[in-house]
Amino acid sequence: MDATTPNKSLIKKIIALVLGFGPGIFAIGYTIGTGSVTSMIVAGSKFNMQLLWVLLLSCLFSGILMFAYGNYALLTGETALYGFKKHFKYGKILAILIIVGITFGQWNSLMGILGISSNIIFEILSVNFEGLAAYKYETVLITAIVIIVTFYLLMLVGKYTFFEKILVIFVTLMGLSFVLSLCFVQPLPLDVVKGLIPTIPDVVGGKMLVAAFVGTTMASATFLSRPLFVKGKGWTIKNLDQQKKDAITAAILIFIISGVIMAVAAGALFYQGREVTHVLDMANTLEPVAGKWAVTIFFFGALSAGLSSIFPCLLIAPLLVADYQSGELDTNSRQFRIITAVACLVALIGPAFGANPIEIQILSQVFNVFVLPLVIIGIIMMVNNKKIMKSYKTSLFVNIGLFAALLFSLVISYNGIVALTEYF
Template sequence: MESRIHGLPFIKKLIAILLAFGPGIFAIGYTIGTGSVTSMIVAGSTYGMQLLWVLLLSCIFSGLLMFVYGNYALLTNETALFAFKKHLKWGKWIAILIIIGVSFGQWNSLMGILGISANIIFEIIRIYVPGLTDYQYESVLIIAILIIVLMYALLLVGKYSFFEKILVVFVAVMGFSFLISLLFVYPQPTEVLQGLVPSVPEVKGGKMMVAAFVGTTMAAATFLSRPLFVKGKGWTDKNLKQQKKDAIIAACLVFLISGAVMAVASGALFHQGQPVSKVLDMVGTLEPVAGKFALTLFFFGTLSAGLSSIFPCLLIAPILISDFQSGNLDTNSKQFKLITAFACLFALIVPVFGANPIEMQIVSQVFNVFVLPLVILGILILVNQKKFKKVYRTKLIINIGLIAALFFSVVISFNGATALFQYF
């Protein structure tokens, strides 16, 4: 195997390495989208690196939850919501509530993601073809329709391995674009260290931003879909170590890429006193600092973040419903095709009405935190039931981590509810 990979060109070798990560690539796709990028840019440009600690904690807990959900699936051959329904008291209604909450949050995000992605493509083209400015609405709408039609066509292929390869391309472009952008503009090392000390900006929107950070980085959809993607990969209880490694790598990459976005915004804009409220504001503010090449590179990263999120967001509702019904995802079923088609039409709402998706994008990230305590509590109970202990005894350190994650999610949910109350 090693000799075969060694003979491949560099790009093919890189893709082979990325594919070896497994279902973690979906976790990165779910987690880092234009909503996440927007949150990181707004935070970096407004607060510097002050919220880096929130990102770090969210990624640590995300890695833990991916590991626990993946382990449970490999050891029991049961998926998340199916296990909730089968083993938990009131599990059926808890599962239904989670399906509604997660799907609502992801579809709301999908509207914003498609709108922002279409606008980013338009802005990249406009940098080199300024004459398109007079046809912005028409151009953005056509781009949005082309994107969503292409994504739906790719979904109809209906194979896990194909989905994985598409996401590998998007995630690789996104990661390298943001990390290379970091070479052009970066914060001081002391600011990075200070950002690891817990503090909340005592300004309007500070609490909202903290909740949005957790909502986008510690996303319930990532953990709930993990068992189905692990099964789709063909892993069994013989792949426990590989599953653990995959969860750790995914969490580290989410922290590295998201941190790079925040750092670029902080280094370029925070000290210039130029906070941004939307990604597209960076066209005018980042270019003088980093140059046209760095700007284009950063926007390609942001676009890849959007495209890598559209794909999993379209999948989330049929994934959760299939999980609840049988614990198996049939991507060739009529149900799958109808739900994803409806999601595609739903995603076009923002581009069709020409609305500004940015503010609602951040608000939708906050809504994602409210189902998080249920998702963590559910798996905490499952892995400590007598039936499961006969198969695998959950370590004390894992239980402590899950309890800490539950406490963190409850605090953030309360914080998010307070922020939304103040917002509305």
């Protein structure tokens, strides 16, 4: 009995560590969904590790923005959009523009997420039931309906802690799946080092992917939702240090998991000259290297990424509206049920029309970058306003980080405009 006790206590410690995640788990859920997975895989397959520097900068700035928004909530007791509306002359207009911009981006993303998740399930089923291949459209649509209805019903009964636990499970499974995939295929170490040198691929689609990278990694929804999730966790001004550690941990994990996904794609696809255009392409090239198990593990990771993103994407619109109104999110309200129901219907548009979910996903991530400068400007004004922050003074390091993030977001927004004009 004594021999097994240390093992049991170790397992308990690991479980406690995983379940001990704070609001940062929502940041990972928002950030590393099928949008991030798709962007990383497409980038890795086309450009090897060349865009790793974009990921690094995005994660660095994301950590600073999560910290700033979380601190604002703990020090003032207010949420972001409610604060904009309350303290600024044109705060109402700013808040409404942010709500519209983020909701548009997240609902478009939800279309891609549901499409990719449904296609992944179809591919898994078709391996075991060959006759199903002739009914791909019907199977994908039915699967999409089942997934979104299930998540909607879960939304109606869930509370913050329930959503958090579900996300912890999906994110943990996702991370382990992609790390296992990396064991089968790896990029060259020199390519990883080269990827940290800032360059934009001078090819068709290069600018689009850079914008998509930032749109999915520096997701405005992640920062704006943080005050509500911090409050939902029950944290107060006493948890400032814990909030800081949570933001740093979330940013590091986003970088590691996203980097691993890109590395898997580079190792499996780039060196063979293969690109990703359909869902099955994301895993098929692993089969010659490691057999069907590798494909299954990879698909399982991608599916976990998709499912971990559905909750946050459904939550974002009612969350932002509640933030604007009073700073409180009531998951039992009629308003919450109606808005999430509309989001579910929007999510089914992609599967219903049989659209390519990978293309939808990349485009939706690009649209996300355009609201990002507004979100950064808002928090810079808030945390440097003495009337709002009172005795608390924002450090020079955080301010430098925020202004650098603003400059980065403006450059990427311009890049996104150029990318979209080239695409259309």
